[in-house]
Amino acid sequence: MERRTFLNIGAGLGSLAIAAPLRAQFIPQPSQSKEKWAVLFATMYGTTRDAAAWVSEGMGAIADVYDVRKPPADIAAYDNLVIGSAIMGFTILPELNKYLEANAAKIKGKVRGLFVVCGNLRNMPGDEQVKTYIDGILVKSAGVASSVPRAAFGGRITKAVWDPKVYKDNMDTYAKMGVSTDDFDNLRRADCMKLGAEILAKKA
Template sequence: MERRTFLNVGLAGLGTLAVAGPAAAHFIPMPSDEKWAVIFGTWYGTARDAAVWVSEGMGGIAPVFDARQAPADLGSYDHLVIGTAIQGGKGPQALEDFIKAHAPEIRRKTRGLFAVCGNLGKQPGPQQVKDYVGGYLGGITGAGAVPGAIFGGRITRALMDPDQYKMVTELYARMGGPKDDFDNLSRVACMKFGAEIRAARA
């Protein structure tokens, strides 16, 4: 009986744990009266890290959401920053769907746009700002003249589907890009952009 009671309590305890669930790592913003959020689209996490560092540059006040998990109701936010990874000149479908579903609010509230791209292993420049930030992201958000930035991306073999990794590295080899993993994302550059966006609203 003693043992059974213990077992029941143990199982009940486990049940509670299962309901609450262990929480995944989550960006918890610094307290602020300003209501900002950063929303990003990613395949392999570069744009996620950029989004966190952009928020850090803003003083860490903006919660950071993957478009796949972003709140359906953006009413709690006055200011949005939208960022994306680029494949074939575009962001992930989930980000496009999210933007489409909140089009008028995103058009009205977006204060900054950024993209991360591989650019064959080189740091991107004005052409990629034009194509991916102003052209692509500016087009789907309708955000108008807001600050924009482009950041160098990564190729991370450990995260990639082997066929896709092979395809990308073969393409890069043909076009003179790096043969292996690379990481051109700069925390300093992301933070600088975050500070710039917030200063633009001050």
């Protein structure tokens, strides 16, 4: 690559860094439907962000995808919502819980799908995790019936993104439990896309 081209790209990225929001924004595809969709997710280390983008892809990528720490200015502008959370300490993330409580009236009747992402000690989650984390916790926070399409996805351990305290605490816990401390990645894009397709089909 010529140096000039490289510099131009560099300048472009520089201005992007100033103008862009902090979260990685996902610009949706135009939708045939007039209805507006948003996927709202809570993550600590990014697994649930990836799940949210892939759920949206399964819907034809028509949804705006928001980190709950940077929510839309007006959630009431959306007709349909999908909500997902990482599981930590056996529950959904507190930021999501707070947001759902504060916006209960605006999201009422609009939640079309739910998901959680859980490490589950390296095992793929199944019906038990759906029951515990979605039917037992997330449906209540989101104020919906447990009959909306829903799924529990496998999580990740990525030690490189843990802050030092989390790193030490988790390493101590895993050592005590005698489980592996190696990184793993059990999130499957196909599972996320399948849920997205199911949500869209049920709404149609």
